[in-house]
Amino acid sequence: MLQKISKISWMGVVLSLVFYSFLGWLWFTVLFPNQYASTLDKLGLIPANPEPIYLYGPPLTILPTIITSALLMVLLNISSKKAAMEFAFIIGLGFLVANTFDIAINPNIPHPMAYGLLVGCFHMVGIFVSCLILQALSKK
Numbered sequence: 001m002l003q004k005i006s007k008i009s010w011m012g013v014v015l016s017l018v019f020y021s022f023l024g025w026l027w028f029t030v031l032f033p034n035q036y037a038s039t040l041d042k043l044g045l046i047p048a049n050p051e052p053i054y055l056y057g058p059p060l061t062i063l064p065t066i067i068t069s070a071l072l073m074v075l076l077n078i079s080s081k082k083a084a085m086e087f088a089f090i091i092g093l094g095f096l097v098a099n100t101f102d103i104a105i106n107p108n109i110p111h112p113m114a115y116g117l118l119v120g121c122f123h124m125v126g127i128f129v130s131c132l133i134l135q136a137l138s139k140k
Helices: 010-031 033-039 053-075 081-104 112-136
Strands: none
Touching (some): 033 112, 081 112
8 A cells, every 4th residue: 555655646636735725715705705604694794814724624624535536546547637537526426525415414504405515516626626636747
């Protein structure tokens, strides 16, 4: 397994993390801030200066997903753009979107379907582009 970990493109991991983090900022603060707040019944209640955990937490939680995806891409020998897109689709729907809806369907999320759709789409875009970055920078 250590041999496989050494084949991960760590530059790809870093660039994917930067992209995913930027996408999160763009998605939730520029493109869809009101829609996101509305899914939580927090319209007009999101603080202008959020606590630091809301800024550094998401990159820290998505990093294991990116590293795991990079390792799986090595183990599965995903070397073409087409294979990377197929892999991203499977990982995105099978893990990220499914988990997002699982989180959404609890009593603390007032609009679970809207939340799941908005956040699930964010993760689909994020993992899709991340897998393309990982494939493009993979060690051949």
